[in-house]
Amino acid sequence: MFGTMIRQIQYGAQMLRGGRLAVSGLQGTVADLRATIEEFGEPGEEAAVMLPGGTEPDPQIQRTMADRRLKLTVRHAAAHVPYYRHLFAELGLNPQDISLDTLALLPPTPKSALRAASSAFVSVRSEPVLLAQTTGTTGIPTSVWFSQYELELAAALSAMSFLMGSALRSRHIVLSTISSRATLAKLTVQRALAMVGAGFIAMGTVDPRIIIDRLATPMRLPGKEPQVTHLIVTASALGGLVQTAERDGWDPADFGLWQILVGGEVLSDPLRSRAEEVFGAQVTDTYSMTETMPTAGLACEEGHLHLSAEQAHIEVLDPLTHTPAGPGETGTLVVTPYTQYRDTTLLLRYDTGDLVRRLPGTEPPTCSLRGMPATSRILGRNTNGPAELTQRAVLDRLQGERRLPLPTRYAVSPGPDGPRLYVVADRPSAALLAHVEKRCADLPLSGVVLLEDPDELPEPCRVRADLTEHSFELPSPRHQPVRSAR
Amino acid sequence: MSQLAQALTLLAALAALIALAALYLRRVRMPRPPVGRFVRSDIAVMTVTLVSMPPIYLHLPRALTACAFGAVFLGACSMALAPVVGGRRGAAVTLTLGAFILTAHLAGWVPARIAAGDLLLALAVVGVSNLWAQTGMTAGQVAALAGLLAPYDLLATGLTSVTAQLVHHFAGMPLGPMLAVNDGTSPIGAGLGDCLMLALWPLVAAKAFGRAAGWCGAIIGLCVVSVVLTGPVAGWVHGGVPLLTGLGPCIVAQYAYWRTRRGPERRTVDWRGTAVEPSTDPFHEQDVAVALAIADQHRDAGWLAVAEGRAVGHALSPGGARRTAREAGHTAVPVVVAVRPHGTAAKANTPGGSGAGQSALSRAVGGGADAERIARVRQSHTGAGEVAAGEWPRNLG
Numbered sequence: 001m002f003g004t005m006i007r008q009i010q011y012g013a014q015m016l017r018g019g020r021l022a023v024s025g026l027q028g029t030v031a032d033l034r035a036t037i038e039e040f041g042e043p044g045e046e047a048a049v050m051l052p053g054g055t056e057p058d059p060q061i062q063r064t065m066a067d068r069r070l071k072l073t074v075r076h077a078a079a080h081v082p083y084y085r086h087l088f089a090e091l092g093l094n095p096q097d098i099s100l101d102t103l104a105l106l107p108p109t110p111k112s113a114l115r116a117a118s119s120a121f122v123s124v125r126s127e128p129v130l131l132a133q134t135t136g137t138t139g140i141p142t143s144v145w146f147s148q149y150e151l152e153l154a155a156a157l158s159a160m161s162f163l164m165g166s167a168l169r170s171r172h173i174v175l176s177t178i179s180s181r182a183t184l185a186k187l188t189v190q191r192a193l194a195m196v197g198a199g200f201i202a203m204g205t206v207d208p209r210i211i212i213d214r215l216a217t218p219m220r221l222p223g224k225e226p227q228v229t230h231l232i233v234t235a236s237a238l239g240g241l242v243q244t245a246e247r248d249g250w251d252p253a254d255f256g257l258w259q260i261l262v263g264g265e266v267l268s269d270p271l272r273s274r275a276e277e278v279f280g281a282q283v284t285d286t287y288s289m290t291e292t293m294p295t296a297g298l299a300c301e302e303g304h305l306h307l308s309a310e311q312a313h314i315e316v317l318d319p320l321t322h323t324p325a326g327p328g329e330t331g332t333l334v335v336t337p338y339t340q341y342r343d344t345t346l347l348l349r350y351d352t353g354d355l356v357r358r359l360p361g362t363e364p365p366t367c368s369l370r371g372m373p374a375t376s377r378i379l380g381r382n383t384n385g386p387a388e389l390t391q392r393a394v395l396d397r398l399q400g401e402r403r404l405p406l407p408t409r410y411a412v413s414p415g416p417d418g419p420r421l422y423v424v425a426d427r428p429s430a431a432l433l434a435h436v437e438k439r440c441a442d443l444p445l446s447g448v449v450l451l452e453d454p455d456e457l458p459e460p461c462r463v464r465a466d467l468t469e470h471s472f473e474l475p476s477p478r479h480q481p482v483r484s485a486r
Numbered sequence: 487m488s489q490l491a492q493a494l495t496l497l498a499a500l501a502a503l504i505a506l507a508a509l510y511l512r513r514v515r516m517p518r519p520p521v522g523r524f525v526r527s528d529i530a531v532m533t534v535t536l537v538s539m540p541p542i543y544l545h546l547p548r549a550l551t552a553c554a555f556g557a558v559f560l561g562a563c564s565m566a567l568a569p570v571v572g573g574r575r576g577a578a579v580t581l582t583l584g585a586f587i588l589t590a591h592l593a594g595w596v597p598a599r600i601a602a603g604d605l606l607l608a609l610a611v612v613g614v615s616n617l618w619a620q621t622g623m624t625a626g627q628v629a630a631l632a633g634l635l636a637p638y639d640l641l642a643t644g645l646t647s648v649t650a651q652l653v654h655h656f657a658g659m660p661l662g663p664m665l666a667v668n669d670g671t672s673p674i675g676a677g678l679g680d681c682l683m684l685a686l687w688p689l690v691a692a693k694a695f696g697r698a699a700g701w702c703g704a705i706i707g708l709c710v711v712s713v714v715l716t717g718p719v720a721g722w723v724h725g726g727v728p729l730l731t732g733l734g735p736c737i738v739a740q741y742a743y744w745r746t747r748r749g750p751e752r753r754t755v756d757w758r759g760t761a762v763e764p765s766t767d768p769f770h771e772q773d774v775a776v777a778l779a780i781a782d783q784h785r786d787a788g789w790l791a792v793a794e795g796r797a798v799g800h801a802l803s804p805g806g807a808r809r810t811a812r813e814a815g816h817t818a819v820p821v822v823v824a825v826r827p828h829g830t831a832a833k834a835n836t837p838g839g840s841g842a843g844q845s846a847l848s849r850a851v852g853g854g855a856d857a858e859r860i861a862r863v864r865q866s867h868t869g870a871g872e873v874a875a876g877e878w879p880r881n882l883g
């Protein structure tokens with residue numbers, strides 16, 4: 001009790017100061033939280049105040065805090081990060097002049113800059129210990145270096161949100177199908193779950209049939225539920241799982257799943273409900289990216305994306321003009337992670353390229369996460385196509401059609417009289433085309449084309465489920481065991 | 487009032503206090519901080535505080551100590567009342583009680599002041615003991631505290647004059663740390679620490695070991711009080727008697743008794759009956775090693791679901807085996823094990839076969855997983871059924 005109190009006072013003081021956080025104190029708080037939950041079954045009343053979004057902080061205080069953290073971050077980056085040292089000199093900007101009100105003086109950092117020279121963003125004062133490369137589907141991976149401090153901090157914060165937000169307990173078993181090369185996600189989740197005491201299975205992105213089989217497999221372990229209770233998966237891989245489970249006739253009773261945490265890609269509403277139906281588990285949409293770690297977003301019951309404002313300064317900017325998007329307007333998420341959480345790869349106004357729509361009107365949301373700033377859920381990547389043809393708009397329409405294969409593959413390409421939608425179908429037919437056309441009637445399309453072969457798409461449609469990892473678990477025609485036995 | 491009447495009044499008051507605390511524990515759920523529970527270091531901090539405070543009181547002006555105690559008691563009292571009558575009404579009642587005590591003190595209504603002061607102290611003790619019990623203080627921790635305070639009380643009350651000085655210091659003071667039955671002229675009375683331990687132990691004992699332990703704790707506590715009171719009543723003793731010196735070992739002994747009899751203490755979540763863990767074993771006690779032995783008797787390669795000592799499902803994949811069991815109507819979760827290729831299991835069972843021999847064998851056939859594949863191929867060679875690659879999880883045996 002006294003120890004917990006002292007740690008919380010220390011944490012509060014560190015948060016106010018804006019300096020480095022004591023990781024051991026945070027780990028201690030996680031242990032306290034776990035002990036509390038083990039003794040009482042749940043955290044105490046008002047535990048939600050400890051979570052981002054649990055309180056409705058005074059806007060003035062929030063602004064003052066954001067200003068302080070932002071100034072510290074800008075000064076640190078301008079002094080110790082080669083890219084920003086150069087940028088400030090070139091623009092003739094004084095880092096002391098940058099504050100919350102004058103942040104617009106600083107141009108956003110494009111993804112291409114980080115891709116081209118990741119070491120230019122590494123603080124000369126840091127000790128990089130881990131290179132995390134994104135498994136993005138757009139070609140050159142983005143490389144981000146991390147320090148031990150950042151990794152431990154992210155794990156402790158993650159453990160806290162697992163315990164409080166997801167109600168994860170030591171009796172749970174978590175299976176992740178995130179690519180084995182997504183080092184950061186895998187490491188952080190493993191460390192966080194170990195603090196929680198939950199079981200962790202890192203399967204990687206293997207064949208959906210193997211994943212489903214593993215989800216159904218009973219495990220007789222002391223103090224654990226008999227089957228996997230939580231699944232971490234990308235949206236496209238979830239598509240593959242849903243399709244396999246639906247096709248092979250699996251029943252929710254075959255699984256012991258409670259929650260499916262989806263991230264990395266746009267999760268459409270029809271896919272979410274299909275997954276909830278076939279797996280009998282609650283599906284939660286999350287948002288996080290390697291570059292802006294540990295900033296995380298969570299979709300609420302009203303369909304907003306809520307991003308924690310404690311770990312980063314978040315803006316929604318017009319993709320072209322880089323001016324703030326107005327209420328109801330679409331823009332890209334531009335994130336400045338604070339130095340309190342990041343000391344190695346520092347990014348100022350990092351343009352994530354992820355499109356969101358600002359909530360219309362000035363009324364604050366009334367949902368359960370109202371304390372956290374909210375936008376629409378991610379609409380998709382910023383492309384040059386028509387604004388209405390976002391990835392979410394297309395997927396919301398296509399993934400409700402059960403005769404189309406999952407993960408959904410499509411491309412939008414300019415036609416003579418407007419954009420055309422090319423969709424991959426297993427067995428294209430006139431009837432199916434009519435169905436798809438009806439679903440997409442409200443989109444500004446000049447036509448829909450069904451294709452049997454994904455290679456025929458006018459541009460490749462890459463999804464994270466394509467990062468398939470080989471496994472010998474499934475007998476495949478190319479590894480005919482008959483030959484090895486002879 | 488005679489010494490005997492005073493002693494009986496005190497005994498009745500303490501019994502009422504214990505009963506009130508127990509009733510409060512059963513009926514009222516106090517708010518808890520979001521994170522934190524009682525741990526061992528808290529007991530150390532409390533002991534150090536309790537031991538170091540009395541000498542400090544003696545050097546503070548009486549008015550200041552009275553104010554400090556008053557603030558603590560009023561705070562604890564309103565904390566206890568808040569979950570029962572609401573925060574605002576609780577505070578109002580507490581302040582009224584405090585104002586009455588002060589008025590009675592200034593007006594010289596001694597019996598009224600004593601009664602109201604005792605009521606305030608009792609409510610504060612009910613609040614604090616419940617706060618501790620409900621924030622996860624364990625019986626072991628209370629026993630440790632009792633064990634530490636017993637020799638201290640002997641030293642402070644029995645062997646030195648610290649307590650006597652304190653009683654003298656607080657005599658006639660409103661809001662003093664005593665459950666008093668007189669105006670401080672006779673040694674009959676119970677200190678704040680005594681009241682707390684008497685009320686607290688039955689609560690944590692009941693929480694940790696059940697109601698019988700709680701009842702025993704209350705009765706034994708009151709017996710100790712009766713024995714201790716015999717001294718002054720019979721005129722054998724003229725100063726204060728160290729109650730905790732007697733009560734401490736009794737609490738430690740009770741803890742040792744229940745701990746050996748009932749095993750580990752119940753957690754708060756078990757005591758409240760709100761534990762979410764499946765209380766029954768989903769596998770219905772099916773042993774994995776036994777399941778493996780059953781699978782070794784099975785003819786077909788693949789995976790076997792075993793429940794209640796027999797095979798209930800078979801498939802070429804572990805999840806498939808669970809599924810066939812479910813489809814066959816087995817609601818219990820089966821234990822799923824692989825059917826080992828014939829030979830590997832048998833070898834291990836032969837008298838001459840050692841563990842090393844078995845691992846050499848599995849190396850010879852290329853490890854467990856490969857051996858299984860070969861077995862599957864052999865099966866298809868003998869015409870037991872070709873396994874189509876795409877049908878792996880669907881082929882449900």
Ligand SMILES: [Zn+2]
Binds near residue numbers: 303365367368369
């Ligand atoms: Zn919301």
